[in-house]
Amino acid sequence: MNFAERALPVLCLLLASASIAQAPPVELEPIEIEATRSRLELADVPAAVTVIDGETLRHGRGAASLAEVLDQVPGLFIQNAGNFAQDARIALRGFGAQAAFGIRGVAILVDGIPQTLPDGQAQVDAIDLNEIERIEILRGPASALYGNAAGGVILITTRGAAEGPRFSARQTVASFGRRDSRASAAAGGDPLGLRLSLGRFEQDGYRDHSRVEQKRANLRLDWLPQPATRIDASLGWFDAPEEQDPGA
Known part of the structure; x- marks a missing residue:
């Protein structure tokens, strides 16, 4: 009895000091999901969803294509x-x-516009x-929401026109003759905004007959009447x- 009476105050003191030493909880910013056809916070979505923001894309590991970005998503091969x-x-x-080539069973949408052809590719x-603002990957059957999406959905949202005049340019040079040039300009604001982007990608490749050259331009107009x-x-x-097929 004497040992129990002495140990109880010591135990209470230890528990009190442990509770004081606990770090305060960290509150994260809520992330809203649109791939479910309704705005929900990520914690409330009853599905496996991965969100990639635009800053990660533009300041990440220098990916040349969307496929190189999606390669890091769990469950996606x-x-x-x-x-x-x-x-x-x-x-x-x-x-x-x-599939012998292309993408099948996975719906891809850019700003709500389906990129999947009627044959499923x-x-x-x-x-x-x-020009990507964010990417949402919904893993699992979603044909009831988007059609022909037995494997899931890749929802891409592009960047809108920013307020005021803005200009940015980026040049990337890497091995195997890789050169990636990008430039964008935006003007206007509320109620009318305009955005123009230009890009050119070249690569000799590490295999024979694998050279590629791509050119692209995008123009977007935002109007809030x-x-x-x-x-x-x-x-x-x-x-x-030029898009050579290695091994052909």
Whole structure:
């Protein structure tokens, strides 16, 4: 009894000091998800979702294509990422793994516009990484929401026109003759904004007959005639004068 009476105050003192030493909780900024067709916070989404923001894309590891960015997403497997002639093959949770080329079973949307063709194929090499604001990857069946999306959905949101005149340029040079040039300019604001982006990508490749040259241009117009009304218009141009197929 004497030992228990002496040990109890010591135990209470230790518990009190441990509670005081605990670090305060860290509150993270809420992340809203749109891939579920309704705005939800990431913690409330009953699905496996990965979100990649634009800053990660532009200041990350210098990816040349969307396929190189998506290669880091759990549950997503990419083949032919370096073969620009046949485009990347994306498999999400196994869906699309048996496709001979292209993307099947995975819906891809850019600003709500489907990029998937009626036969189920889609291409991602023509998408300019410099103009992406965020990417949402919804893993799992989503055909009821988007159609032909048994494996999942890749939802891409592009950057809008910024307020005031802005200009940015970037030049990347790497091994195997890799040269990536990008430039963008924005003007205007509320209620009318305009954004123009230009890009050129060249690479000799590390294999024989793997040279690639791509040119792209994007023009976007944002108009807010009323506080509750928004009109967006975009025009894209893509040209690949040379995309060799290694091993062909």
